[in-house]
Amino acid sequence: MNRRRQASIGLSAAVLAGLLVYGVYELQLRQIRLEETVQVVAAKAFVGAGTKLEPEHLTMLTLPRSAVAREMLTDAKEAIGMETAVPLGSNEPLLAWKIDKYRLLPSKGQSTFQIPREYVKSVAGGIRAGDAVLVYLSGEETPSRKLYERPITVAGVKTAANVEIDDPKNPNLLSMADGDKEAMYASRREANGTIDSINLNLSEEQWLALDSACKGGTAKLIIASLGTTIWETDGEATE
Template sequence: MNRRRQAAISLSAAVLSGLLVYGVYLLQLRQIQLQETVDIVVPNRFISTGTKLDPEHLTMISLPRSAITPEMITDLSEAVGMETSVPLGGHEPLLRWKVDKYPLLPRTGQSTFQIPREYVKSVSNGIRAGDEVMVYLSDESTASRKLYADSIRVAGVKTAANLEIDNPKNPNLMSMANGDKEGMYASRRDANGTIDSINLNLTEEQWLALDSACKGGTAKLIIAFQASSIKEDEQ
């Protein structure tokens, strides 16, 4: 009888010991998984909106796997060539919604609007597709003012013959993609026509504000080229 009891006690102790060891193993495995790190892409310094990302703008840092989200970019090659849609802080995770590969297309919440000719008082001849512009309102009855606080992306500029304004021998967009400021400047000097119509990427609220201001006929738009469209080298 005593032998059976001792055998039962020994078996129970062995089972409990096994369960304890297995529990410790699971805790250690969980701890290892939490401590496992993943490399993600981050800017190595502050980067302003509208900057085309080059390898020298970016670096890699490690974060615990538990902190990684699907929006974080983990492959450096995916980020290179993208354009920033918002300012990026130094060493903050680079999220996919903060960059854009096709800046001429409207972003989330935007649409491309062709601005009616009768709404426009003047358009800077230096404007090309992909530029950032400032939009002002010139009103006969009130003081002129800036219509939008932020710059607006140009989706396209065309001649009266419905041709995109550019230099066929040295396209502005190609120079922009290659980061060639000299080529961009030259294409603006040698462009192939006068601006007849302009398309802007606007949110619904921005379009309604523009339409409401101009449809009465007393107020017209002045669309000005913004110098930051051609980026200076960062110091």
């Protein structure tokens, strides 16, 4: 009887030891997997452009560390309350440049400057607030060149009557937020005036470079439209 009892106890101890070893193995394996993956913020379902993000729009997605890009958000609190600049697909990792709070306002380190009329040689007629523009310098005494390598955000364009240029019946900014290119095109065709002044979001260095180049009157600006909306990251615009 004692032998059977001892055998039973020994078998039970062996089973418990095996389970303990297996449990430790599973914990170690889980820890390794956690170290090799990262949770990033993603859209729970399709989210349209111009949507203010709420907790119900977001979920956490587990990705291999090697697949995580620098601009992916890892904290949902950073996205809540922000506005989507482009549509987001279901389970699409959220990138920092795809959201912003006030896209037409100058970003950190920038100010909105109204460009003096005498500095401007030409402005593309289809430019609207929120657009990306390229700024070139044209002069008789110096070779023409691009003033800034990166696109610049347009804060506003107005007529001589100080009225924002747009189609009152089909505002360009609303169409832009919805990602409706046909409506954006139509609003530009039906705009309510000719551009008389343009406001750009520039850093202090960018403004000083522009002012220094143009204040002598020998060089002027040519402002060309990229025909796309841009979003800012780290004070610079990206397409």
